[in-house]
Structures are given as structure tokens and as C-alpha cells.
Amino acid sequence: GQQLNQSPQSMFIQEGEDVSMNCTSSSIFNTWLWYKQEPGEGPVLLIALYKAGELTSNGRLTAQFGITRKDSFLNISASIPSDVGIYFCAGRYNMLTFGGGTRLMVKP
Amino acid sequence: SQTIHQWPATLVQPVGSPLSLECTVEGTSNPNLYWYRQAAGRGLQLLFYSVGIGQISSEVPQNLSASRPQDRQFILSSKKLLLSDSGFYLCAWSETGTRETQYFGPGTRLLVL
Numbered sequence: 087g088q089q090l091n092q093s094p095q096s097m098f099i100q101e102g103e104d105v106s107m108n109c110t111s112s113s114i115f116n117t118w119l120w121y122k123q124e125p126g127e128g129p130v131l132l133i134a135l136y137k138a139g140e141l142t143s144n145g146r147l148t149a150q151f152g153i154t155r156k157d158s159f160l161n162i163s164a165s166i167p168s169d170v171g172i173y174f175c176a177g178r179y180n181m182l183t184f185g186g187g188t189r190l191m192v193k194p
Numbered sequence: 195s196q197t198i199h200q201w202p203a204t205l206v207q208p209v210g211s212p213l214s215l216e217c218t219v220e221g222t223s224n225p226n227l228y229w230y231r232q233a234a235g236r237g238l239q240l241l242f243y244s245v246g247i248g249q250i251s252s253e254v255p256q257n258l259s260a261s262r263p264q265d266r267q268f269i270l271s272s273k274k275l276l277l278s279d280s281g282f283y284l285c286a287w288s289e290t291g292t293r294e295t296q297y298f299g300p301g302t303r304l305l306v307l
Contacts (some may be wrong), residue, residue, distance in 0.1 A: 119295060128200075128284050128298035129238075174237065182296055186237045 089113075092175050092185030099165055100193050107173060107188040108159040115177035118151050118158040123187075124171045132173075133160070167192050196221035200285050200299040207306055213258075213272040215302050217285030220266065225287040227268040228296060229260055232282040244268060245290070280306045 092109045099105060109118070117136055121129035133144050135151035135158060142149055149160045158177070162169055170192050175185040197220045207213060219225050229241040240253045242260035250260050257276050261269045268285055285299040 117294070121298075126301070126303065128286075128301045131295060131297060134295050176296075178294060181240070181243075182294075184238045189235075 090175060090177055090183050090185040092188055094188055095186065096189040096191070098191045098193065101165060101167060103165055105162040105165055105169070105190060106159060107175075107190075108157060109175035109177065109185045110157040111177060111183075112156065113177075113179065114155040115179050115183075116155075117178040118149070119176040119178070119182070120147075120149050120158070120160045121174045121176065122171045123174065129174055162190075165190075165192050167194050196287070196297070198285060198287055198297060198299040200283075200302050202302060203300065204303045205305070207275050207304065209277055209306055210274050213270070213275050213279070213304070215270040215283055215285075215304075217268040217270075217299055218266055219268075219287045222266070222287065222289065224265060224290065226290055226294070227262060228286040228288075229268065229270050230284040230286065230298075232284060232301075234281075238284065242270070275306045277306050280304055 090109050090111050119134050120132045122132050123129040133142050133149040138151055138155045139153045140151040146163045172187045172189050174187050176182050199218050226245050228243045230238040231241055232238050242252055244250050244262045247262055258272050283302045286296040288294045288296045
């Protein structure tokens, strides 16, 4: 089946720094989604991407659907403590496939 | 607007006991429904999905089963829980169509002792 490689697995950064994470696959996808999950809660949708090359922002978050349709990245600018959580990418061709997550820790 | 509910929020059950987790969606009709399991600090594993009442597809063989008795109700069950069934269970819904974004419920944390 399709697999997504999400990196990095974890990040420990200083408040105010920018963050970048990405997902890659050997398969193509029609949709890329980025979710954030806080401890004990369900994942919350951050950004949805539906077209190759699409670049979409949501506040300090920016995500792009790779032109090859095999990758996507998420950037967070000027991180703050409440950005802490696990970020998941998900790609969909027929079914949704999730990456392993990037655990983000922000030091005030 | 659409909302998704799960209960209970937390459950502690002995090995060998039955299980019933419930998920309901409001504000939409004929949604696709999904059950995922998440081990601690890990990604999401799709267990079941349903495109309509009484229609259940299983992604992995396991000790669990799912049912959809009503359009917006999805139930995850087990007759006899195993220690390995412990985890965080997430229900999700999506609208049918080409842009099938999934939205998650708050989750149920299950601890089997």
C-alpha cells in the first residue's frame, strides 16, 4: 500500500523560530491534508490542498502540494508555545494515508 | 455546522470484557465514517470505514468489529478485549465526493488491564 515518510519525527525549537516539516511518498496523491493533534484530543485539520503546486496559508502556517504530487511541506513561522503538538500529514488517492507525525516542542 | 461526538472519553476495562464505543455525527447526511486506532506517540491506523448504513469495510484483521445501525452513528465493538486493544480510538467523518477531507472526533482512550 501507499506509505508516507514524514520528517522530522520530532523538533525542539526556541519560541520565535520558524518550523518546516515535510512528507514524501513514492506514490502520487490527489489531496494533501495537514492536521495538528494536541495531547488527549483528536487531530484538527489545519490546511487542505487539492491541486499540485497549490500553496495555501492559514495564519502563520503555510503548506504546499508538491508539483510531482508525491510530497508536501508545512511551514510554521514565528513559533509560539501553543504550537506544541503532533503534526500529521495525510495524502489521499483512494483512501487517506497518514504520515507518522512530527512532534513539535517549543521552548519559551 | 457539523459536529462529531465520541463517548466515553476514557474507559478502563479488564481483559476479556466486552467493548462498545460510540460515535455520532450531527449536521450532515450520509457521511463516510471511519474508526482509527492510535498507539501512544504513534500514527493513525485505519480500522474500519463505512459508506452507508450497514456497510462496513475492515482494513486489518483484529479482535474488533464495527457496525453502523443509523446514518450518523458508528459503533466499535469487541466481545473479548485483549491487552493489545489498549489505545486511543478516533472516529472521523467525511462527505462523499472528490474532496474527501476527514474530520476527527475527540477520541476515546481505552486502557485494557
